[in-house]
Amino acid sequence: MTWEPGRLDDQHHLTEADPGGMLLAVAASAAQVRTGRRAAVEAGVDRLVGQGRPRAVVVAGMGTAGLTGDILAAVCGNGVPLPIMTLRSYQLPGWIGATDLVIAVSATGDEEETVSLAVQAVRRGCGLLAVCPPGSPLEAVAVQASAIHVPVRPDGPPRAALWLLTIPVIVAASALGLVTAGPEVFERVAATLEDIANRCRPSSESFVNPGKSLAMDLAESIPMIWGSSPVARAAAYRLACQLNETGKYPAVFGELPEAGHNQVAALEGPLAERDIFADTAGPTLRLVMLRDVEEHPQVTRQREASLRLARDRDVPVSELAAEGLHPLERLAALVGLADYAATYLALGYALDPTPVATITELRARVSQ
Numbered sequence: 209m210t211w212e213p214g215r216l217d218d219q220h221h222l223t224e225a226d227p228g229g230m231l232l233a234v235a236a237s238a239a240q241v242r243t244g245r246r247a248a249v250e251a252g253v254d255r256l257v258g259q260g261r262p263r264a265v266v267v268a269g270m271g272t273a274g275l276t277g278d279i280l281a282a283v284c285g286n287g288v289p290l291p292i293m294t295l296r297s298y299q300l301p302g303w304i305g306a307t308d309l310v311i312a313v314s315a316t317g318d319e320e321e322t323v324s325l326a327v328q329a330v331r332r333g334c335g336l337l338a339v340c341p342p343g344s345p346l347e348a349v350a351v352q353a354s355a356i357h358v359p360v361r362p363d364g365p366p367r368a369a370l371w372l373l374t375i376p377v378i379v380a381a382s383a384l385g386l387v388t389a390g391p392e393v394f395e396r397v398a399a400t401l402e403d404i405a406n407r408c409r410p411s412s413e414s415f416v417n418p419g420k421s422l423a424m425d426l427a428e429s430i431p432m433i434w435g436s437s438p439v440a441r442a443a444a445y446r447l448a449c450q451l452n453e454t455g456k457y458p459a460v461f462g463e464l465p466e467a468g469h470n471q472v473a474a475l476e477g478p479l480a481e482r483d484i485f486a487d488t489a490g491p492t493l494r495l496v497m498l499r500d501v502e503e504h505p506q507v508t509r510q511r512e513a514s515l516r517l518a519r520d521r522d523v524p525v526s527e528l529a530a531e532g533l534h535p536l537e538r539l540a541a542l543v544g545l546a547d548y549a550a551t552y553l554a555l556g557y558a559l560d561p562t563p564v565a566t567i568t569e570l571r572a573r574v575s576q
């Protein structure tokens with residue numbers, strides 16, 4: 209597999225190499241925002257208010273569904289009056305009980321980890337909100353428990369359904385007073401994603417297409433992706449996951465200030481060295497910094513110093529800045545670009561971005 213940047217401006221290649229329609233799925237993100245909000249409202253998530261404010265909110269989900277919990281915590285911010293945690297496992301912690309709300313999220317509704325957590329939540333008397341397809345095992349758990357179920361019907365692979373899964377969770381949090389997010393916020397998020405889809409469309413050439421440009425930066429490097437705030441952290445994790453799953457590509461994820469206590473040391477290691485006289489160039493480190501307007505002052509200083517350290521050592525740097533008033537808007541600005549970049553990276557390597565054969569094989573082996 210070789211990287212050929214010219215493939216990104218070859219319209220025939222972009223069509224033929226993407227038979228699963230990943231680029232189309234990413235372009236549908238704005239529609240997912242509107243559909244997800246409508247589904248949550250019609251399902252009556254505002255009924256959660258009648259149950260009283262929970263002691264804690266626990267989001268159960270795997271893969272993209274699990275990311276909804278990270279996004280919820282980031283959007284609610286440090287001022288939220290209760291803990292918000294994400295569980296990506298089979299077992300509820302012992303402290304979770306009847307005064308807590310468990311939000312079980314799944315694009316398929318049949319992940320054994322998420323279904324198991326939902327069953328345990330019901331047995332402990334927790335409040336339950338299920339976001340999943342109708343007719344799925346997870347919906348059955350919610351129906352049996354007389355819990356609220358938001359029906360969603362993702363098209364395409366689960367990782368392309370991020371916004372369809374996330375928005376109902378944010379609507380529920382808004383109903384509980386954990387975050388201020390009225391209809392106008394969701395419409396601005398949709399508009400942000402529409403703008404990104406227009407700028408990153410396949411017919412837009414690489415030199416003006418931010419999705420293609422980021423893919424070209426990342427190619428033939430080992431990206432070390434850092435976020436400088438909770439919002440940027442969630443987006444950085446999304447980019448790393450998308451590079452793994454869509455691009456079949458390695459990536460290192462980190463968050464400031466923690467990355468400044470460990471990962472920054474990689475800037476003095478073997479992957480940070482580039483031999484311009486070498487016959488064959490190997491992969492080199494690239495620092496990818498995702499930044500937000502809501503940074504702790506010390507984190508801002510650490511971000512700026514880290515970028516100087518990288519440049520002083522000739523380590524390539526990519527900077528992505530979040531834009532928007534609401535944290536959900538700013539997250540959309542980063543995630544929308546990340547999703548396009550990962551897809552274009554796969555296509556630049558002539559890889560079909562949709563299949564995930566190794567994940568399917570792993571699940572098959574585990575189930576034997």
